[in-house]
Amino acid sequence: MLEIKNLHVKLQEEDKQILKGVDLTVEAGKVHAIMGPNGSGKSTLSYVLSGRDGYEVTDGSATLMGEDILDMEVEDRAAAGLFLAFQYPVEIPGVGNMTFLRTAVNAQRKARGEDEMSAAEFLKVIREKAKSLQIDAEMLKRPVNVGFSGGEKKRNEILQMAMLEPKMCILDETDSGLDVDAMKLVSEGVNALRNEGRSFLVITHYQRLLDHIKPDVVHIMANGRIIKTGGPELALEVEHNGYADLMAEEA
Amino acid sequence: MSLPKVKQDATDARLSALTLPAGGWADPARKDALSRVQAMGLPNARDEYWKYTRPDTLVSAEVQDAPAIEAHEAPIFGERDRLQVVFVDGVFDAEASDDLAMEGVTIERLADAPDIHWAKDVYGVLETRGQTPVHRPLAALNTAFATDGLLIHVTGKAPKPIHINYVHKGAQSDAILHHVVKVESDCQLTILENGPAAARFNKVIEADIADTGTLHHVRAQGRDHDRRAVTHIFARLGSESTFKTFTLTVNGVLTRNEAVVEFTGDDAKAHIAGACLGDGSFHHDDTVFVTHDAVNCESRQVFKKVLRNGAVGVFQGKILVKPDAQKTDGYQISQSLLLDEDSQFLAKPELEIYADDVACSHGSTSGAIDEDSLFYLRARGVPRGLAEDMMTVAFIAEAVQEIDDESLQDELNERVTAWLARRRT
Numbered sequence: 001m002l003e004i005k006n007l008h009v010k011l012q013e014e015d016k017q018i019l020k021g022v023d024l025t026v027e028a029g030k031v032h033a034i035m036g037p038n039g040s041g042k043s044t045l046s047y048v049l050s051g052r053d054g055y056e057v058t059d060g061s062a063t064l065m066g067e068d069i070l071d072m073e074v075e076d077r078a079a080a081g082l083f084l085a086f087q088y089p090v091e092i093p094g095v096g097n098m099t100f101l102r103t104a105v106n107a108q109r110k111a112r113g114e115d116e117m118s119a120a121e122f123l124k125v126i127r128e129k130a131k132s133l134q135i136d137a138e139m140l141k142r143p144v145n146v147g148f149s150g151g152e153k154k155r156n157e158i159l160q161m162a163m164l165e166p167k168m169c170i171l172d173e174t175d176s177g178l179d180v181d182a183m184k185l186v187s188e189g190v191n192a193l194r195n196e197g198r199s200f201l202v203i204t205h206y207q208r209l210l211d212h213i214k215p216d217v218v219h220i221m222a223n224g225r226i227i228k229t230g231g232p233e234l235a236l237e238v239e240h241n242g243y244a245d246l247m248a249e250e251a
Numbered sequence: 252m253s254l255p256k257v258k259q260d261a262t263d264a265r266l267s268a269l270t271l272p273a274g275g276w277a278d279p280a281r282k283d284a285l286s287r288v289q290a291m292g293l294p295n296a297r298d299e300y301w302k303y304t305r306p307d308t309l310v311s312a313e314v315q316d317a318p319a320i321e322a323h324e325a326p327i328f329g330e331r332d333r334l335q336v337v338f339v340d341g342v343f344d345a346e347a348s349d350d351l352a353m354e355g356v357t358i359e360r361l362a363d364a365p366d367i368h369w370a371k372d373v374y375g376v377l378e379t380r381g382q383t384p385v386h387r388p389l390a391a392l393n394t395a396f397a398t399d400g401l402l403i404h405v406t407g408k409a410p411k412p413i414h415i416n417y418v419h420k421g422a423q424s425d426a427i428l429h430h431v432v433k434v435e436s437d438c439q440l441t442i443l444e445n446g447p448a449a450a451r452f453n454k455v456i457e458a459d460i461a462d463t464g465t466l467h468h469v470r471a472q473g474r475d476h477d478r479r480a481v482t483h484i485f486a487r488l489g490s491e492s493t494f495k496t497f498t499l500t501v502n503g504v505l506t507r508n509e510a511v512v513e514f515t516g517d518d519a520k521a522h523i524a525g526a527c528l529g530d531g532s533f534h535h536d537d538t539v540f541v542t543h544d545a546v547n548c549e550s551r552q553v554f555k556k557v558l559r560n561g562a563v564g565v566f567q568g569k570i571l572v573k574p575d576a577q578k579t580d581g582y583q584i585s586q587s588l589l590l591d592e593d594s595q596f597l598a599k600p601e602l603e604i605y606a607d608d609v610a611c612s613h614g615s616t617s618g619a620i621d622e623d624s625l626f627y628l629r630a631r632g633v634p635r636g637l638a639e640d641m642m643t644v645a646f647i648a649e650a651v652q653e654i655d656d657e658s659l660q661d662e663l664n665e666r667v668t669a670w671l672a673r674r675r676t
């Protein structure tokens with residue numbers, strides 16, 4: 001599904017190398033988790049994959065279902081099936097949540113040469129999905145993320161994911177800011193989307209999320225590289241011992 | 252006091268190219284206005300009030316060529332239940348206009364109103380009041396030389412809006428129209444205006460709103476790239492009256508819209524708003540002057556400008572609060588969205604307050620499209636151009652929302668979206 005090889009990334013504006021050779025392969029239908037200390041480059045990896053400005057790939061490659069994505073426009077990557085649930089979802093005053101999502105769904109469909117979704121059908125589907133995430137109709141009418149609480153923003157990200165039905169979902173700290181119940185809701189939302197054609201890359205600091213969304217593989221990222229890869233037990237090890245030992249091993 | 256020679260010559264040149272329409276009740280007002288023009292002189296680039304907008308092509312005896320262009324879409328407001336009045340290059344078109352009759356409203360034309368007329372208490376009167384403390388000579392010129400216009404007396408709650416549709420045909424047409432609106436107590440009217448009007452258009456509306464009267468005004472100025480216009484709206488508000496005006500401007504090489512609002516009765520409300528989208532040689536100027544001379548009145552000015560390819564937007568907005576105008580609530584915001592570095596927004600917000608118990612605020616900002624928002628929209632699959640358009644529509648939404656009627660909001664937003672989409676392809 002997603003294949004990242006020897007990815008080196010620096011900041012465009014300054015001479016600062018952030019990713020220093022990331023190798024990572026996520027197979028179709030699998031859930032991979034990335035953990036790692038603050039500032040290790042996890043969000044940067046997610047931004048570079050989705051095409052945000054400000055980064056320069058100096059070496060390496062990233063392909064989605066065999067297609068090189070690093071040269072693609074942001075919107076084309078989305079249409080190709082990549083989705084990023086933002087660590088900090090953006091508030092966009094004046095743009096209605098519904099209008100935004102319907103435009104996005106139909107733009108992606110159009111880009112893929114599929115039929116657009118009618119207004120009626122869209123309404124029916126979004127109501128259903130919003131309900132299961134406990135997002136009320138009033139929230140859907142509001143401008144994108146404006147006045148949403150931290151947890152509401154994260155739930156809104158998952159709603160977008162559910163509507164867009166991407167192939168490769170990257171979740172950047174979707175658990176942060178969620179209360180216990182919301183974490184369960186969001187996890188159920190994610191689990192409902194799991195199938196053999198869809199993969200997940202879940203960035204998190206806490207083992208707790210991984211109790212709900214059971215990963216197949218866990219990676220530890222430090223200082224711009226994946227320093228260790230293992231099974232779910234690796235997350236437990238981090239939970240108990242922190243990163244110090246792992247990083248010492250690496251050095 | 253004599254005028255500087257350059258100004259005197261320019262004024263003489265313009266006046267000698269015009270003839271005073273003769274006869275009828277408006278005669279004294281016209282002659283009075285003419286002497287005001289002669290005393291003030293027509294504006295030039297040296298005038299402080301015209302610092303950001305060159306008035307020469309609005310003043311000159313000759314009109315700059317402005318060919319009418321093919322419309323891309325049916326005229327706005329065309330699908331509504333309304334009473335339509337059509338002017339072609341400033342000339343009333345009886346064929347295309349509806350019967351000037353509606354319940355609760357009397358509509359006549361300046362060009363053929365009977366000899367003694369109620370409008371003489373308003374015609375040129377509000378314009379004259381609006382000449383202090385700042386001169387507006389092009390409005391006085393209009394009062395003197397207007398060839399036609401509507402005299403609208405509102406004596407009930409109008410069941411539908413009056414829609415004035417200004418059609419532009421001649422490449423050199425020079426139109427001067429003057430409307431008078433008198434809204435009686437408890438009465439209510441909505442006026443819609445649209446169309447490029449003429450190669451050069453000078454228009455005045457004087458609106459006298461009695462206690463508890465309501466006037467809504469929504470206009471869309473648009474289409475022709477080379478047209479020029481100077482418009483004034485003078486509004487006088489009685490107690491507990493409401494006046495709301497909104498203008499959407501797209502295209503036009505030069506537009507100056509002045510709104511001069513005076514509160515004379517307590518507890519009244521005036522909202523003056525506008526949005527414009529400019530591309531290339533577009534120059535748009537909103538000049539607003541609100542005078543609070545009564546207690547507990549609320550005024551809001553909300554102006555948004557989207558500029559690209561070197562377009563220029565100007566905002567001059569003033570709130571004057573007289574000594575006895577306690578409990579005034581005055582608000583003013585002007586913002587621009589600059590889509591490139593060649594475009595320019597020039598703002599001059601002013602507050603002048605002589606009462607002590609007032610709440611007035613103003614702000615002005617200028618900025619580019621927010622990159623984080625753009626990335627967010629694109630990351631969900633919305634193509635860049637469309638995402639920029641969505642953000643542009645969102646930017647002006649705050650001004651469009653000043654219109655009470657949601658169906659009008661929607662119609663204007665659709666026009667803006669269509670205009671943006673045409674530019675994109």
Ligand SMILES: Nc1ncnc2c1ncn2[C@@H]1O[C@H](COP(=O)(O)OP(=O)(O)OP(=O)(O)O)[C@@H](O)[C@H]1O
Pocket residue numbers: 011018036037038039040041042043044045054
């Ligand atoms: N645009 C930028 N300008 C300057 N520094 C940046 C920029 N983007 C990332 N960095 C730096 O790159 C490093 C990696 O940041 P990144 O946000 O990817 O970390 P992270 O692993 O997601 O951290 P966290 O767990 O705190 O979210 C940090 O040192 C950060 O300060």
Ligand SMILES: [Mg+2]
Pocket residue numbers: 042043044087172173
């Ligand atoms: Mg991060």
